[in-house]
Each structure stands twice: as C-alpha cells, then as structure tokens.
Amino acid sequence: MIRVLIADDFKLLRDVMRVYLERVGDIEVVDEAPDLNDAIERMKALQPDVIIMNDYLPPIDSAQAAALFREQGFSAAVLVIAMNPEFELIQRAFRSGVDGFMHKDEIDSHLAAAIRSVYRGERYLSPKASDVYNGVHE
Amino acid sequence: MIRVALADDHPELRLALRLLLRLSDEMELVCETSNGQEALDCVINLQPDVLVIDIQMPVLDGLAATKQIIDVELPTRVLIISLTRGSFIARKAAEAGAKGFLAKDDLATYLLPAIEAVHRGELFFME
Numbered sequence: 724m725i726r727v728l729i730a731d732d733f734k735l736l737r738d739v740m741r742v743y744l745e746r747v748g749d750i751e752v753v754d755e756a757p758d759l760n761d762a763i764e765r766m767k768a769l770q771p772d773v774i775i776m777n778d779y780l781p782p783i784d785s786a787q788a789a790a791l792f793r794e795q796g797f798s799a800a801v802l803v804i805a806m807n808p809e810f811e812l813i814q815r816a817f818r819s820g821v822d823g824f825m826h827k828d829e830i831d832s833h834l835a836a837a838i839r840s841v842y843r844g845e846r847y848l849s850p851k852a853s854d855v856y857n858g859v860h861e
Numbered sequence: 862m863i864r865v866a867l868a869d870d871h872p873e874l875r876l877a878l879r880l881l882l883r884l885s886d887e888m889e890l891v892c893e894t895s896n897g898q899e900a901l902d903c904v905i906n907l908q909p910d911v912l913v914i915d916i917q918m919p920v921l922d923g924l925a926a927t928k929q930i931i932d933v934e935l936p937t938r939v940l941i942i943s944l945t946r947g948s949f950i951a952r953k954a955a956e957a958g959a960k961g962f963l964a965k966d967d968l969a970t971y972l973l974p975a976i977e978a979v980h981r982g983e984l985f986f987m988e
Contacts, residue, residue: 735877738969742884806873827876831883 725842728769728799729755730762731777740775740830747835757781759788766797773838778805778812786812786819793820800841804830808852823847824856863980866909867893868900868926869942870918874965878913881972888976897921904930904937911976916943916954924957931958938979942968951988961985 727750729737737755744750753769756762758781766774774792778785785803792801802823803816813824822841825833829849840847848856865888869875875893882888892903898921900914912930916923927939939961941954946964954962960979963971967987978985 733873733877735874735965735968739877739880742881742969806876827873828879831880 724751725749725773725838726751726753726769726771727838728753728762728765728771728774730757730759730774730780731755731804732757732779732781733777736777736827740834743830743834744838750835750838759783759791762788763791763795766792766795766799770797771799773802773842774799775802775804775834775838778803778808778816784812785821786815789816789821790819800844802837802841802847804834805852808855810855810858813848813852813856817846823849824852825849826851862889863887863911863976864889864891864907864909865976866891866900866903866907866912866937867914868895868897868903868912868918868923869915870895871915874915878968878972881969885973888973895919897923897926901926901929904935905933908935909937910980911940912937913940913942913972913976916941916950924953927954927957927959938982940975940979940985946988948988951986955986963987 731737754765756765780788789801800822803821804827823837825837833849837847867878891907891909894900896919914923923941939959941959942963951962961975975985
C-alpha cells in the first residue's frame with residue numbers, strides 16, 4: 724500500500740480526492756491537513772510515502788513548503804496539485820524538491836497514476852501541467 | 862443520462878462538483894455558470910434535468926433564480942447547496958421551490974444520490 728497524506732485548505736477537494744483514492748486498491752489515505760503546520764505535524768507522526776499538496780498551503784506556496792520538508796528530512800515524495808499551473812511555479816517547485824505536478828481538473832483521470840509515479844521515484848508532470856511547462860498553453 | 866447544470870461563484874467549488882459528477886456514468890454536465898442570471902439563462906436555453914445552485918451568489922442568488930424557474934414553469938428541478946446548514950435555510954430553499962438541499966460539507970458523500978433523487982421526482986433535503 725502507498726500511504727498518502729492530503730494537504731489542501733479546501734475540505735471539499737480533500738473529500739473528493741479521498742473518494743477517488745478509495746476506488747483504487749493500492750493507495751491508502753492516512754490523514755489530511757488543511758495547512759502547513761498541520762501537514763508538518765502529520766508528516767512527523769505518520770511518515771507517509773507521498774504528500775499531495777495544494778500549490779498554496781497556508782501560509783506559503785508549494786515550492787517553499789517542499790524546500791522546508793527537505794530541510795526537515797522528510798522522505799515523502801511531494802505531488803503538487805494546482806488550479807492554475809504556471810510555468811514559473813512548476814519550475815520553482817521542481818527546483819525545490821517537488822516530485823510531481825498536476826492540474827486539479829485531472830484528479831479523476833490522473834491522480835492515482837501520479838501518486839504511483841512519484842512513489843517510484845520518478846518525476847511526474849500531468850498532460851495539462853506538461854502543456855503549460857512546454858509552452859503549449861500560456 | 863441525467864443532464865446537470867452547475868452554478869456557483871467559486872471556481873474551485875465548481876471544479877470539485879465537476880470531479881464528483883465524473884464519478885457517475887449516468888450524468889452529463891450541460892453548463893457551468895458563476896451567477897444566478899447565467900444559471901437562469903442556461904436553464905431556459907438548455908432545460909437541464911437538474912440544476913445544482915449555490916444559495917449565495919452575485920447578480921441573482923440561488924433562491925431568486927429558483928423562484929423564477931418555478932414561476933415560468935420550467936421542467937428543471939433545483940438542488941440548492943449552501944455553506945451553512947440548518948432547518949431555517951433548508952426551509953427557505955423549499956419555499957423557493959427547490960426539490961433538494963445540501964450543505965457543502967455533505968457534497969462529497971451526497972451530491973450524486975441527491976441529484977438522482979430529485980431527478981426521479983423525489984425530495985432530498987439534508988439539513
């Protein structure tokens with residue numbers, strides 16, 4: 724089982740991700756966190772394999788949060804989900820230790836695959852995030 | 862297929878609703894709007910089976926839009942969603958003519974059953 728922590732300040736979206744992940748057999752949601760402090764506490768306590776993180780985790784953005792997780796020595800792979808993926812944010816996120824990046828509109832079709840990919844140690848970019856990163860959509 | 866329209870002024874909430882609709886093979890999203898007037902236009906033009914509408918919205922709120930849908934005798938059934946819960950606000954929704962009411966905290970679990978119920982002609986009120 725891949726043990727996952729969901730960190731997003733929007734409860735309904737956490738609920739939606741849980742519903743989708745409960746449909747796959749190899750991923751377990753171990754807990755949820757609405758902000759950075761909660762996420763850090765739960766990472767310490769639960770040592771998840773993967774953290775799914777909103778591109779803004781109050782009070783900082785995902786690149787800053789990922790850098791902080793690396794400083795603290797957390798081994799979890801970091802998958803960022805964004806409403807509006809932007810080139811600069813994706814680039815900064817990868818440089819800060821983020822492992823995967825996807826658009827929230829792809830949660831139904833790509834979330835499980837993205838989790839498995841970053842869990843295996845790969846760098847993951849979803850189709851829509853990839854279009855932004857490659858300049859297909861500005 | 863149940864033809865569904867969504868109306869909410871928060872883009873991220875609409876995204877969550879879209880993702881929930883995609884869990885069902887029986888539902889088709891026919892339009893998505895961010896205020897009550899656009900929702901009314903959508904209902905008039907496309908006559909979806911069910912309109913899921915936020916009670917609090919700019920231009921024309923969910924209650925006013927629902928009343929207009931009832932007044933002009935459009936066949937679309939309305940499911941009102943609300944950030945706050947309770948019998949007072951659910952009664953307001955019922956008085957406006959909504960066939961269902963859901964608090965946003967309950968959406969992940971009950972949105973699809975609520976849409977199916979109002980589509981069948983039943984009432985679905987969860988205060």
